[in-house]
């Protein structure tokens with residue numbers, strides 16, 4: 225796990241279509257260039273990030289049913 229700080233200085237701005245420096249507020253971060261909200265990953269990186277997570281998850285585990293109806 226050495227990519228945890230890979231993007232630590234930059235986040236992805238949809239508007240600028242690149243990783244940008246950002247301003248952090250309590251809930252979100254904003255592009256310093258255009259002021260739009262930025263994301264930790266671009267959509268493509270986000271997908272591969274999730275793929276990584278899934279690949280790391282051991283297969284064959286029992287799917288856990290939620291007790292109760294917590295998910296709407």
Ligand SMILES: [Zn+2]
Pocket residue numbers: 237238239240241244255256257258259260
């Ligand atoms: Zn921007």
